[in-house]
Amino acid sequence: MSQPYRPDTARIEHVLDAVLQAPSTLSALAPFADYDSALQHQVIEAAGEFVGRTIAPLSRVGDEVGCRFEAGVVTMPPGFRQAYQAFWQAGWPALSHAAEDGGQALPMALEAVLYEMLSAANHGWTMAPGVLSGAYECLRHHGGQSVRDLFLPKLATGQWLATMCLTEPHAGSDLGQVSTRATPAEDLPHGASHLIDGSKIFISGGEHDLTDNIIHLVLARLPGAPAGPKGLSLFVAPKFLPDGRRNAGVHCDRIEEKMGLHASPTCAMRFEAAMAWQVGQPHRGLAAMFIMMNAARLHVALQGLGLLDAAHQKAAAYAQERRQMRAPGASQPSLIAEHPAVRRILWTQRAWVDAGRVLAYRTAIALDQARLHPDAQGREAAQRWCALATPIMKAAFTAQGFAGASECLQVFGGHGYVRDWGIEQIVRDARVTLIYEGTNEIQALDLLARKVVPDGGTQLALAFADLKAKGDDARRLDRVVELARRISWAAPDHADLPAWLADDFLRACALALLGWAGSCFRARPPAIDADRWEEAAHALQYWVLPEFEMRVGIMEQRRATVATKGQAQKAAAA
């Protein structure tokens, strides 16, 4: 019944090419001087082909068979290892990695598009290579020569996979509570420097049979390290040592039973005198890992969009098959695609995917600009955009990925609740994206309390000014900036105000940006399928953007309340 997801490469390319002019922007960066539309087209077509043919058909078996755990060993669902071997051998994991490491040295934007398609096709499978590029960048920039020699080449190509071992039972959002220990040891083989002891949970891909080795990046505390997040150091502990023997202290104790994502083993890892190599400076482990934060969060945002696109594809196809009841004015049972309630659901998701891609791809381009733009001002502007847009998109796109997939399920009626159509799997899989890589509530605090309030909204105002928005789009962006200023003024006297307003503020930013992004692609509609862009624009105006005023109203109501209280307190004190 259920058709696997097919990457809509034409629509994706349209956003990159016509809306964002990615080829000219990227070719202005020295390493991408040869980048053009033809190359972009070639890579995206080939990626879409690979994803549609090799990865998407494994989504169902991944959910139904799932991962099996026995005596410390994880067996992946049927077909997964072969698909992964084909993936790395074709060079896909190395798309953005440096040529000197065997990579293809292409822009991050193409990697982002690849991972959007992969997540849409098979979220569970995609978790396995999900942190690979982050681990590669981290070792490349922070690893010493011997660590790079031992691990970098095979991580660069994806022949080996990696994990990020951060979370512990009592340290989730709050990594300051990490208690895993790293003890310096001498005379270890292969130049290993430390022994690691501790338990980590929620480690995606902590153990599997996709690759011949797994490289764990582990946050741990050195003897005498300060308490809190600034006492954490970073280590590499491989499953197999350079001589091919097992690193005897690395154990997988169990995998979690989860709501979804059954094809991704979520491992409880135990390190017992596990041999490890230090990466970067002592106590600077979190900083070394945070280098990959923006890219990782952008990828999660794109998972939200990808899953939403996959759900929309299924629901739109079903709505063109199923007849139930007469739509207004019809004399016979209509296709459910004719019913206004179904249209609203489908058009709304279309709007989020189309406008969302404009924002996400713009950010992916900015990731490269932040490193490679020829002038400092350009690098700074790109960095500013990434810092602010990333938490907004991570929270807003994953929230919509889940809620929108659930609305698409609704299009199927009772059939949506049974497994056959694959839509309920998307809802279950998507739910985790609101949680990992920093919960959406953490994203909101990161945005308002860490990035906006401290400078009174100055960087936000600069980032929004770069958009050159007009009309209603400019009005919404201006109102957010004005609110940022007022909240910043009030914050010193009301320490909890940013925390109370963070979710609404992030949401208002997301909607203001979405409105702008919608105008951008409306201004450059694709030659084909013009109707579908009109429908998305309609949904944006009528159903999506009205939430903006509601969010602003919620913030104004509370800000006014505390302002009044503050004045009353001052008056009473005077």
Next chain:
Amino acid sequence: MSQPYRPDTARIEHVLDAVLQAPSTLSALAPFADYDSALQHQVIEAAGEFVGRTIAPLSRVGDEVGCRFEAGVVTMPPGFRQAYQAFWQAGWPALSHAAEDGGQALPMALEAVLYEMLSAANHGWTMAPGVLSGAYECLRHHGGQSVRDLFLPKLATGQWLATMCLTEPHAGSDLGQVSTRATPAEDLPHGASHLIDGSKIFISGGEHDLTDNIIHLVLARLPGAPAGPKGLSLFVAPKFLPDGRRNAGVHCDRIEEKMGLHASPTCAMRFEAAMAWQVGQPHRGLAAMFIMMNAARLHVALQGLGLLDAAHQKAAAYAQERRQMRAPGASQPSLIAEHPAVRRILWTQRAWVDAGRVLAYRTAIALDQARLHPDAQGREAAQRWCALATPIMKAAFTAQGFAGASECLQVFGGHGYVRDWGIEQIVRDARVTLIYEGTNEIQALDLLARKVVPDGGTQLALAFADLKAKGDDARRLDRVVELARRISWAAPDHADLPAWLADDFLRACALALLGWAGSCFRARPPAIDADRWEEAAHALQYWVLPEFEMRVGIMEQRRATVATKGQAQKAAAA
């Protein structure tokens, strides 16, 4: 880790007793002359005790083991049959049934409370007796003497269970497309009158081992019946015939694999010359079944509230255990219950449950008043309230049940996504309530297109006037009535307008009523736990009710657009 749900009987009784004065209202109805607070307390306490002790602990095993299907036979999860036997032997299914049939002749309101607690405790188990009272009422009012003699006594006590066989593969929301046939036959044993042929899907409890017999109520078409919904007749086809032999033409072909509700077998039923008895008039089958519609939809609304209450219980308990990060002003990691984002989630669900109960229990009381009120005006007012409030609550409370349970999952962070805490089960189970008993989109059409527009909103205005709302509550209700009038005026020229606005209209009604209900309990707070009512009231004002203006704005924007278009067209035609 996970604690089973415990019915919060004090809070439930407070709404019935102090907020709604149920004892005095109900004792004004002749059959309940003896009903008082003490009796109400006794029944609710005993129900809470039974639900908490016997039903709630089976929720997890119901999800994990689920129902097993083999060769036409369904085996329920361990403990389910014993729990059901205890349930009916204690008299719980017969709570509202007539004394002459062996029932306890208590008000529907108590039955509603019982089913809210049961659903919260174990949604899957509760599906089994879910349609029992409806089937009982249907046979009692529409069955002939022989049908009543054969089936009513054991349905009245719940010794046997029942199903409603409506949906077919191509007839879901649209029952007019039902194609199951009923052929009159003579000389059948036990006075059976027809043979049924056809396939039904999504039949909850179509086959199980909870009871010794299952009575199927089947919608089918007599020879020469008119097409559409007015050609459907109702039949009874039991699993076992009165002589104890199997009704050879009744088959269960499979059970569905579903997103949740694993403890409820969703059966594909095949009737092949199945022996059946006609119930009620030919071609009036839908009308006979619709007698139970309001009660059934109210029960689904209460499932939404019950599941939300259960999710809130889990999240609130977890938030009092887990420490992560410092809340504003704290110097050490705080309980997550101290973080504003978590407070917002918890308080908001509290608001929906508390205010939602006021509306739901008011409706449950009105179900009895509609039948039993001493004067015609009282019966009419109660009937009006039920007709209008039921679709509103069904859609709004189930939507919040799912979305709110998902927010409660978020409180657990990554732990919410794994099975151990039971919160993800609630999210999966709750999802179906937005679909069954008429999808939420069907509820919205029922409200606006069937019940409001045809009389220009007159009945809605009368129902809202009965609430004697004041201040902001009155303002919101008045605005909905005004909108109903304007939409009704525009509808003749814009046939699709009600369908486009239905979801927003229902939502605006729900919020207006929720605001009123919130004021009602705020005006009569319970002696204990006063803080928690303040928190709910806060959430209602700051975070829930602002959506009202947004919904009104969405409707006004579209209504204005079509009005302008209409004038332009008229001007052009003139």
